[in-house]
Amino acid sequence: MNSLLTPAVAGLSAGGAYAILGVCAIFTYRLVAVVNFTGAAIGAAGTFVMVALTEHGMPLFPAVIIGILAGALVGVMIGGVMTKWFSGASATTKAAVTAALLVGIIALGLRLTGGQRPHLFPDLVSGSAFRFAGVEVTWGSLLTVTLAVGLTIASDLFLARTRTGLQMRALSERPMAAELIGIRVRVLALAVWGIMGAVTAFAMMIIAPLRSPDFMSLSLLVVPALAAALIGAFRSFRAALLGGVLIGIVEGMVSALEFGARFRGVVPFLVILIVLLWSQRGARWDAAR
Amino acid sequence: MSALAIENLVVNRTGIPVVRGVNLIAKAGEISVLLGSNGAGKTTLLEGISGVIPASGRIALDGADLTRSLAGHRARAGLSHVEQGRTVFGEMTTEENLRVALHPSASLDQAYALFPELVQRRTVLAGMLSGGEQQMLVIARSLVGLPKVVLIDEMSAGLAPVVVGRLMSAVRKLADSGVAVVLVEQFAALALAIGNRAYVLRRGQMVFEGGCAELAKDPARLHHLYLGDAGETGAEETRQHA
Numbered sequence: 001m002n003s004l005l006t007p008a009v010a011g012l013s014a015g016g017a018y019a020i021l022g023v024c025a026i027f028t029y030r031l032v033a034v035v036n037f038t039g040a041a042i043g044a045a046g047t048f049v050m051v052a053l054t055e056h057g058m059p060l061f062p063a064v065i066i067g068i069l070a071g072a073l074v075g076v077m078i079g080g081v082m083t084k085w086f087s088g089a090s091a092t093t094k095a096a097v098t099a100a101l102l103v104g105i106i107a108l109g110l111r112l113t114g115g116q117r118p119h120l121f122p123d124l125v126s127g128s129a130f131r132f133a134g135v136e137v138t139w140g141s142l143l144t145v146t147l148a149v150g151l152t153i154a155s156d157l158f159l160a161r162t163r164t165g166l167q168m169r170a171l172s173e174r175p176m177a178a179e180l181i182g183i184r185v186r187v188l189a190l191a192v193w194g195i196m197g198a199v200t201a202f203a204m205m206i207i208a209p210l211r212s213p214d215f216m217s218l219s220l221l222v223v224p225a226l227a228a229a230l231i232g233a234f235r236s237f238r239a240a241l242l243g244g245v246l247i248g249i250v251e252g253m254v255s256a257l258e259f260g261a262r263f264r265g266v267v268p269f270l271v272i273l274i275v276l277l278w279s280q281r282g283a284r285w286d287a288a289r
Numbered sequence: 290m291s292a293l294a295i296e297n298l299v300v301n302r303t304g305i306p307v308v309r310g311v312n313l314i315a316k317a318g319e320i321s322v323l324l325g326s327n328g329a330g331k332t333t334l335l336e337g338i339s340g341v342i343p344a345s346g347r348i349a350l351d352g353a354d355l356t357r358s359l360a361g362h363r364a365r366a367g368l369s370h371v372e373q374g375r376t377v378f379g380e381m382t383t384e385e386n387l388r389v390a391l392h393p394s395a396s397l398d399q400a401y402a403l404f405p406e407l408v409q410r411r412t413v414l415a416g417m418l419s420g421g422e423q424q425m426l427v428i429a430r431s432l433v434g435l436p437k438v439v440l441i442d443e444m445s446a447g448l449a450p451v452v453v454g455r456l457m458s459a460v461r462k463l464a465d466s467g468v469a470v471v472l473v474e475q476f477a478a479l480a481l482a483i484g485n486r487a488y489v490l491r492r493g494q495m496v497f498e499g500g501c502a503e504l505a506k507d508p509a510r511l512h513h514l515y516l517g518d519a520g521e522t523g524a525e526e527t528r529q530h531a
Contacts, residue, residue: 166389170378177376180339181390181434182364 007256008249009135014224015248016144017207018268021221022228022240023151024196024203029234030159031168031192035095037222038078039200041105044218046071046201047208048109051119060122064205068198074105075197079190087175087189102219109215121209144206145245151199152241168192224248224268230275247271292317292469293338293368293438298346300330300337307333308344309493314486315438315469320460322484322501323473326515330493331473332373335440338471339363339370351437367437373446373473375423377430379416383407386415386426392435400429403459421452428459438469445476457483481505489514 021039028036050067054060078101086094113119125139159165170178171188179185204218211217224247231243247268255264293315300308308330315321325331337344340360348356348363355363364370378386387400401408404425410418415426424444431439441460445453453476461483464470474480481487481501489497489504489511497504497514504511 163388166381166385169381169385170389173378173380174376176341176360177372177378179359179361180341180364180370180372181430182361183389184361 004253004256005133006135007252009132009137009141009252011248011250011252011255012141012245013138013144013210013248014207014251015245016141016146016148017203017221017244018224018228018247019148019241019244020144020151020203021200021225022232022244023148023155023237024200025225025229026232026234026237026240027155028192028196029229031172032079032082032189033091033094033172034082034098035091035226035234036196037095037098037102037226038105039196039225040204040221041102041109041219042074042078042197043071043200043202043204043221044109044215045074045105046197047121047204047218048113048119048215050201050205051121051208052113054122055120060124064124064202067205068201071201071204072194072198075193075195075200076190078197079193082193083186083189102222106216106219109219113215116214119213121205121213123209124206140206140210144203147203147206148241148244152237155237164188223272224251227268227271227275230272233279243271292351293471294347294349295338296347296349298334298337298344298348300333300342300344302333302342307493308337308490310346311490311493311495312498313471313488313495315471316486317437317469318464318467319485320464320470320472320480320483320501321486321488322477322480323471323488323490324477324480324511324515325490329490331490332442333493334490335370335442335471335473339368339440341370341372364434367435369431369434369436369439371427371431371439371441371444373443375420375427377415377418377423377426379414381415382412383415383418383422383426384411386430387433390430390434392433395433395435397433400433403432403462404429421448421455424448424452424456425459428456428463432463432468436468438471439463440471440473442473443475444472445474445479453479477511478505491515491517 025036025039028034028039046067049070050063053063053066082094082097086097125143127139128136129139129142130137159169167183168188171183171185175185208218227247228240228244232240251264251267254267255261295311295313298308298311299306311334313321323331336342338348340358340363346356347354350366350368353366355366355368387397391397406422407425407429410422415423418426444456457479460470460472472480472484481504484501487497487499487501487504488495491514
């Protein structure tokens with residue numbers, strides 16, 4: 001039992017980060033109608049800014065703040081492209097554009113960060129927070145899951161209770177009608193991209209020490225992020241939270257199995273496949289009849 | 290004083306001039322009724338004024354030139370556009386639809402006073418409202434933004450006559466509160482009955498400007514203004530086909 005519990009708890013850190021990325025993906029989709037493939041890459045950019053600064057001797061705290069701001073800035077830049085040239089495009093076109101941008105960001109990121117050259121990712125938080133059933137729960141796990149829960153609750157409350165949240169919902173539903181009642185459409189859209197960039201960058205900083213320390217590996221965390229968002233049907237923050245954490249836990253458990261370690265990265269793809277098949281079950285059964 | 294002054298407005302769609310050199314004035318407290326047959330350019334004119342599509346010429350709101358402003362800026366300056374098609378935010382409740390447009394100096398009570406029907410429906414998703422209620426909601430949503438000018442496009446489309454009558458009286462009340470209203474309407478007689486000033490647009494050009502009462506008294510003239518001279522039109526069409 002303990003042999004599975006330990007890796008499951010170890011997977012909480014990744015799961016919390018996936019949940020944060022998944023919630024961000026839903027936020028972007030619901031508010032600016034974009035299935036965003038660049039989410040993790042934006043976070044990776046912020047993370048590598050932080051790493052570059054610490055490698056040059058800057059203390060951790062200011063480096064983290066600057067890294068978060070860099071994530072926000074990259075998010076705003078991507079948002080600028082999307083709102084300037086693709087605001088009236090279909091959802092498919094927008095998704096394709098972000099996929100193309102992902103390839104470009106990865107290429108640029110690998111170039112700027114020295115490709116596979118290893119970097120030292122500092123632990124933002126380290127050590128054991130407490131023991132649960134004989135298993136160590138780290139501060140990193142606790143922080144990511146707490147952040148994910150907080151972000152989920154905050155997202156729900158923000159959209160339901162605040163005037164800006166209402167404006168963002170109006171913007172997502174009818175951009176032109178929103179503009180015609182005076183909502184600052186472009187400013188709000190860029191704000192969404194910027195906030196998502198900042199949050200993603202922070203999540204990536206926490207999870208980065210646990211992953212392969214290169215730009216592409218971090219950027220491809222978009223896969224578990226979109227798997228989590230898919231579990232929430234790109235609508236429910238809470239389902240995405242649960243989905244992200246579960247993917248992390250399952251990944252942790254799979255990696256502990258003797259034959260499973262090499263298949264750990266397959267878990268999000270399997271989740272995507274299962275969710276897509278499940279969501280299409282009605283159409284398939286109708287066709288079979 | 291005119292709240293809205295349009296001078297020599299030209300609006301193109303896909304490069305083709307649909308509105309050509311139009312002048313229009315809307316005064317505070319008055320309803321300017323804009324009439325014309327299908328395809329005359331009424332909706333395009335309103336979209337050009339509100340900034341949905343670009344226009345050249347001059348658009349002034351209380352003397353301030355808005356011609357080069359974006360739609361959002363025109364809206365914040367007090368130019369409200371109630372588009373045709375009842376553009377409610379369907380996944381938000383009635384009250385949320387109003388709150389999202391609420392001006393800091395306005396109150397939801399103003400909207401509910403104009404349309405008491407919406408009070409009982411305030412927690413209902415706007416997408417679940419009837420067509421008439423949705424039209425009331427978009428007009429009320431415009432009202433709580435405290436506009437100086439409201440452009441209303443074909444609000445009666447697809448609605449029962451009793452609902453249309455209810456909406457017409459609400460628009461009159463809206464104008465009586467000091468707002469300038471530009472009303473595009475297919476039911477010409479109903480619109481002329483509540484309006485002050487009438488404009489008739491034909492093929493993108495203004496062919497009549499005068500009092501609503503004057504036009505309402507002379508249906509034959511209105512018919513002629515809508516369609517133009519039948520013989521002349523027929524000859525023109527023949528020339529075009531040739």
